[in-house]
Amino acid sequence: MLVVGELINSSRKAIAQAIANRDKDYIQELARKQAEAGADIIDVNCGTSIGEEEKVMTWLVNIVQEVVDVPLCIDSPSAEALAAGLAAHxxxxxxxxxxxxxxxxxxxxxxxxKYKAKVIALCMDDGGMPDSVEDRLRVAGKLVPGLVEAGIPEDDIYLDPLIKPLGVNSQYGVEALESVAALRQKYPGVHTICGLSNVSYGLPERRLLNRAFMVMCLTKGMDSFILDPLDMPLMGLLRAATALYGQDEYCLEYISAARAGKIKA
Structure with a gap:
């Protein structure tokens, strides 16, 4: 199970302000907290830093890696910013x-x-967002063979089926779950991942939906999540569900997290 901590993202007002002020201490503390809470990888995104994203990405990668030993997820719509982050990583x-x-x-x-990186591959092509399970499989049929042919190991590929907000269409949750199952069946050597909070966008008490959806995704074979690791009930459910799903031998990770006070009933 892979947990990507999502909190260092400039779409969040506090992070945008911290970046603007070059508040190194604030960002480093948030990185530390996420790693201590169980994040295996920490996402860094500075997409709102218009005109200086490459410079800011380099700064973010450097200051975060000063205080945590876990790898980073270099997150940007800009290839130039990705290149800057990868060069610093x-x-x-x-x-x-x-x-x-x-x-x-x-x-x-x-x-x-060039950087022998792991990669999140979104199930999207020039036709836009996927409209069905079949659409996702069709796009994955381009992504996975193309990446493997380019020398990327299957174990370094993370397929993202692109989760749509449940508040827009009551069937989007079902569609996403069926997509995860179909992708896992067709590409068992490839990982699946999602931005967990996308499903609850625009709805009240979002954390309830995020927690329920995470467990449902686990039962369909999803093995990686981009989420808020400081949500202790969410992380507790993740550890418990992973153990119940037979992915935590002798429940060692669950027991360790409980003893460390990282999860509570």
């Missing part, structure tokens, strides 16, 4: 993200190859 990073869109593919694939 020590060890193997996770790139967020590549798609089957021609321009994005041609910009990002060489970076993944």
């Amino acid at each position: 020590k060890g193997q990073a996770l790139v967020n993200s590549i798609t089957a869109e021609k321009q994005r593919w041609e910009e990002v694939l060489p970076l993944v190859q």
Whole structure:
């Protein structure tokens, strides 16, 4: 199970302000807290830093890696910012993200190859967002073979089915779950991942939906999540569900987290 901590993202007002003020202490403390809470990878996104994203990405990667030993997820719609972050990163990073869109593919694939990075592959092509399970499988049929042919190991590929907000269409949750199951069946050697909070966008008490959806995704084979690791009930459910699903031998991770006070009933 892979947990990507989502909190260092400039779409959040506090982070945007911290970046603008170059508040190193605030960002480093948030990185530390996420790692201590169980994040295996920490996402860094500065997409709102218009005109200086490359410079800010380099700064973020450097200051976060000063205080945590976990790898980073270099997250940007800009290939130039991805390149800057990857150049500054020590060890193997996770790139967020590549798609089957021609321009994005041609910009990002060489970076993944050059830096031998892991990569999140969104099930999206030049036709736009996927409309069905079949649509996701069709796009994955371009992404996975293309990445493997380019020398990317299957174990370094994380397929994202693209979760849509449940508040827009009551069937989007079912569609997402069926997509995860279908992707896992067709590509058992590839990981699946999602931005967990996307499902609850626009709805009240979002954390309840996020927690329930995470457990449901686990039962369909999803093995990686981009989430808020400081949500203790969420992390507790993740540890418990992972153990119940037979993915935690002798419940060692669950027991360790409980003894460390990281999860509570």
